[in-house]
Amino acid sequence: MKTNGDHDHMSCIVCGTPQTAGLAGWHAACRGCGYESAALQGAINEKPLGAPVDEDERELGLKALRQENFRDIVELAGALARPGAHRLLDVGCAHGWFLETARERFDVLGIEPDAVVGGRTLARGLPVRQGYFPDALQAGESFDIIVFNDVIEHIPDIRAALDACHARLGEGGLLILNLPNSAGFFYRLSKTFAKVGWRSPFERLWQKGLPSPHVHYFRPANLERLVGRHGFACVHSQELPSLRAKGLLERIRCAGGMSGPSLYLQYVAVLCSIPLLRLFPSDIIVSVFRKT
Template identity: 45%
Template structure:
């Protein structure tokens, strides 16, 4: 099971294999060679006491994710020219991407969180409960495999990526949509942490969430990892990390006790919004094919 384990013993960078060194907290480690960052945080999917209020979480994330998924679907559709492409989404969450994809592709989703799995089933989506790739039929192949905000939660991303190759068809596409350490908000959160204000930094890692981030990649070090796993990176793009619509819900969903801080943060983001868009976004999208294929994107 790839997505449930937490490997606290990992001391090598998965991207360039250099040794990791201490970072900004006792759970945070960095690779001084390629800039990869890791966190030794516990995954508590399906642990009752760890569950977030899913109604608030859904409300907080829906607008940004749905708008970004529309853009992502455009990128994927332009590259899947075969008839009825088979698309797998690893970790479907609320099912927003799978709902969009199901309109055009033969879709399968895989989701380890039992509550989310039941919700996805209620929506009528074709979804399997369990962890990637163990829960899949190993003979089934896909034209596209999509990880939306999932790779950074997987304890062993190298094994997950190599598993994708075993269920690729000829000319399949791997789509990774994930946070980047080059993003403006992550870099600001790191500065805050160094100044003794660690709240934003811990929030960016989703520390104390049921499934925290275990990795922060940038486009160059993710490319190194993909190359080591047998992929060719074909394109790297970004998606907006904030949109004004639904912004307050997104700020407030994880903590309903500090409303004045949420209002202040919302106000600061709204007035800085025109400026923020000039800096590197915190969300990157990487498209890759299997090494050795001639597929052009």
């Protein structure tokens, strides 16, 4: 897997401004609109070079936060979708947590490129197709709502993906993007650390070295500008909590490297910081676009 090397500093995909060198050889940023990109390559379904991702541990650490946010997204979809909308596609459905939440209200289908993760989700009785979007879809298959939960930022050719969404959505269909926010508190803090030589938090937020790293970082304004050029109008945008009290201990534990008093000391410190974090931009945004 290629995870380092010089970034090919091409024009910004949002505004066309030439990108400048970022905080690492693989990182670049646009001074015009704030879009950031990474020359990191994924290796989904390839044999990992290091220790494989422990999916059980990952589920324990992330599930509580994701489920709470997914409930909010399903409520948004129900409120903003046109009357009669019922067919929902979850691109990159992973463990199927969003499918479980959304199927209470919609007819759902998931697509998952990771054969191991997708197989586990399928074995739980959820409707999942293995493969990539839109190749895994049947000819002429269309939807009322397409959702990307922490997925769109991993797709190298994001413009082709947006065009495919436009083609696969019915009239007035919704595109929902749930993704990291480059204006978020923790992301900006990681950039400050990287500038003084501590790059580990910055690399972790880009998921450098994992099978599917981030290759884009957006904020609401430049995301709306990009998606708008592909036949969509933004109808809603909001922040979602990047930390919740529920499941916090498990999330800290699954990060590894701590046990006993140190684990609980950090848990208490982070728990007490949650009210303070509400004063700053969240690291998670959800934007809803309608096909025009």
